[in-house]
Amino acid sequence: MKARVRGALVILLALAAAVLARAQQVSFKARVDLVRVDVLVTDQGRPVSGLTRSDFEVRDNGRVQEIDAVFGAPQPLEVVLVLDVSASLHGQPFDHVKQAAWAAVEGLQAGDHIRLLTFSHRITMGAAEAAGAAAMRTTIERLEASGNTSMFDALYSALAMAVGGPRRTVVLLFSDGRDNRSWLSAAAVVQAARESDTVVYAVAYKPPWRSASDYAGPGIASGPDKDLLTKLANDTGGRLIWEDDSSRLPEVFQRLLAEVRSRYLLTYYPQDVSRTGWHALSVRLKDKAGKVVARPGYIVR
């Protein structure tokens, strides 16, 4: 019995190593060779589990592709937690933001990595740390809300740093305001998102008692940039959550991470399509019920 278990473990480890080795080969330049598509499948709002390669159909620029592999949960994650720490969050909402950040850290599992990137007008980025790193708690506790908003530059930086290797990469963004300090434009960030493998989950916070006229400072005249955040989430196959109660943020962060874990990673080698340019993607279930959310396409330069 023990030998059988040991044998199974060896096979599992070998499989895992093969998967990791393949995934590690995936980089920006090699992407045309192996395309990774991160998809969420839900049925009546609940994640659908247990799907296999034969359940999916992937079209690249309209051409049906042969799926190489489908990885379901659990896949290790590379999470970049992008937190708005600008002055408009000062007070209790910011305490809730810190609790939410900590909830995200606690929600990580062995093998996951997390990187904390905070932004006001200044962007501060920590190194990627393994799940359970005690230093992360200290970093989060020391955060203070002050300054303006460089969200575009921060998001670009997060996308540039989100290289998971064998891990699936997710940017979890929290913000309550509009950009007023970035060098890069919104269009540049959207472009960077479309060129990356990373899924963007955005949490926008705007308390109901705050009207546009309450925002005295520049950059927060009308709360979070809904159009941009929606576009980023849609273009990466992620999701935008609109939250008006800061005390619910920890629960929202946990729920989103759980959703990320329920996603599938599909890989394929593109056939019968031109190498460069925009590749329109469509992913659907062949014979099962369920809603599939995936990025609408990707760019190869």
Place this chain on the structure above:
Amino acid sequence: MMCPPGHFRFRRWPACVALVATALLGVPSRSDGQGWASALARYHEIVQEYRLGRQEAAVRGWLALDDRLVRQGVEQLCSILETDGDLLAPWTLVDVQAAAVFHSELAIQGTLDSSFQRSRQLELARRLAEVKIARSGHQVPALGREFRHRWHLLVAWRAHGLLEMEDAAAEVEKLRRSFGVDAEILLTAASLSETLAWPALANSLPRAVLAPRNLLSRKFYLKDAEAKYRRAVALAPELGEARLRLGRVLYDQGRHDDALSTLEPMLTAPHDTWIRYLGHLFAGAACERLGRVADAAAHYRTSMEIRPEAQTGAVALSFLLRQQGESGTAREALSPLMSAANEQGQDPWWDYYYGQWRQVPVALVAMRHEVAR
């Protein structure tokens, strides 16, 4: 009704009459009339503290005063000067100027918490800075032309820095009316137009403030800024900031070659790292648009060398590299964002669209030195 006690003496009887009339009208009341006089005496001592460089003591003293009485005292001081042509002893015009600078400093720096208090300080400063003096039946500005010019510029820069665009524009208009057009006024006016043309900021300004201006297009504001910067450069070629900003508005209008040639002389500005840093950033952006990737990267790298603690050069370089497919080096370019220096460093880009805000502390110090004893 008697003249105020102590060392306050009226040199001419009409002032006494004015005081009597004011007292009879009830603003200030009889007791207030006594009160403001002693408050004005204490206020004069506070202004002397300020002139001696004891700012903290001056602020403490001011906060202990009855605000209403001092305001009444200041109003009397100014009214008498404007109707009678004389100052209440022991006040001098330099004291009045010093008081204007003192209140400007309180309005601008972070001593007072509430914006209401700060705006009240600015009101007091304005009353003093704009006070007139009666001369041969006319009223002329009591304080010197140079001081008033710098004071109005300071107030315009402050308003621009707070994005109080209407106030800033009104101050610039006052400058134009009082002093004609010079390079500094043109630079200030052009910067306002440039800010109004910046979509990221214009979108976030309260609509009520910008409603009439929204009717005008970004193109209009950029053209307006360009014309004013050009005139500023023509009047004062040594005004590096005007040339730098001219380069930027040319870039914003898609004239990338013109932008580069305009920025060229700014890239070697010997002392001003603010100008050189932004000059290289802007030149990098223009090169990027012209497809000169290597030149763009070189400009961004130079900006990072000039201000290693600033982050924008690193972000710009990283984005450029990533667009070339060099995702690894694009990540490496962002390493300054992980350094401890980044947590304290200032980036000139952050304040670029806030006009001459960065000059405000420097201008205040210069004005303070001028009235120092």
